[in-house]
Amino acid sequence: xxxxxxxxxxxLISTTSCGKNEKAPPAKTAPTNLTLHVVxxxxxxxxxxxxxxxxxxxxxxxxxxxxxxxxxxxxxxNYTYPGxxxxxxxxxxxxxxxxxxxxxxxxxxxIASGLVWSDEFNTDGAPDxxxxxxxxxxxxxxxxxxxxxxxxDRSKNVSISNGILKITAMKEKLFRQCLYLRKxxxxx
Numbered sequence: 001x002x003x004x005x006x007x008x009x010x011x012l013i014s015t016t017s018c019g020k021n022e023k024a025p026p027a028k029t030a031p032t033n034l035t036l037h038v039v040x041x042x043x044x045x046x047x048x049x050x051x052x053x054x055x056x057x058x059x060x061x062x063x064x065x066x067x068x069x070x071x072x073x074x075x076x077x078n079y080t081y082p083g084x085x086x087x088x089x090x091x092x093x094x095x096x097x098x099x100x101x102x103x104x105x106x107x108x109x110x111i112a113s114g115l116v117w118s119d120e121f122n123t124d125g126a127p128d129x130x131x132x133x134x135x136x137x138x139x140x141x142x143x144x145x146x147x148x149x150x151x152x153d154r155s156k157n158v159s160i161s162n163g164i165l166k167i168t169a170m171k172e173k174l175f176r177q178c179l180y181l182r183k184x185x186x187x188x
Contacts, residue, residue, distance in 0.1 A: 030099035031057040036091050038105055044112035046081040050091070054101060057093035065089050065107070084111045121160045134158075 034054040041047040052060045052075035060075045065087030070077055081087065087109070092102040119131050134153040150172065152158075159166050 028097035028099055029056045029095050030097070031055060031093035031095050031101040034091070034093050034101045034103045036089075036103045036105050038089070038107055040107065040109055044110050046083070046109045046111045047078065048081065048107055048109060049076075049078050050089070051076050052091045052093065052103070054093035056095045057101075058096050059094045061092040061094065063090040063092075081109045081111070084109060119165075121163050121165050124161050125159065126155060127158065127160060127165065 031054040034052065034057070037051040039049040041049075050062060052062075054060075054075075057075070059071055059073050060077075062070045062072070062077060062079070064070070064079050064081070066081065068079070070079070075091075075093075085108070087107045088104060089107050090102055090104045092100050094100050119128065121127075135151045136153055138150055139147065157168050157170065
């Protein structure tokens with residue numbers, strides 16, 4: 001019995017002494033004081049500048065509220081939204097220990113659609129050659145849809161009158177023209 005009691009006492013001492021000698025693991029550090037600053041560009045382009053900052057953060061994950069995500073190390077990023085609307089943006093700061101802190105903000109952007117190019121056809125006659133060009137020929141080589149047609153720049157097919165561009169398709173006797181061209185190109 002003394003032997004069993006001695007072993008129990010030795011076991012009890014060894015288990016309690018092991019716990020006293022071990023050091024507790026260091027506490028994990030989480031990000032704190034997360035701020036998010038949002039600047040929407042006033043030119044109605046949809047461009048937005050984001051700046052996030054937090055103590056103990058080593059990276060920032062942005063969810064722009066439209067299915068697009070981005071990770072940056074310094075918390076600063078820009079994003080251009082493709083359409084007008086209000087987006088719920090979420091930024092998550094991460095510490096070196098993998099702990100996180102998140103903050104959200106609603107961002108409203110307006111994208112103005114404007115005229116990209118125009119021609120008012122203010123001058124009667126032919127279209128302005130600085131703005132317009134012609135594809136001339138039969139369209140063989142792939143650009144004419146393999147149709148029986150001839151592309152032209154003749155004034156009877158294209159003209160401007162009273163601010164209106166007029167494009168006129170005309171039925172031509174191509175067979176006779178082809179014979180005439182053959183006869184002139186291959187005399188004999």
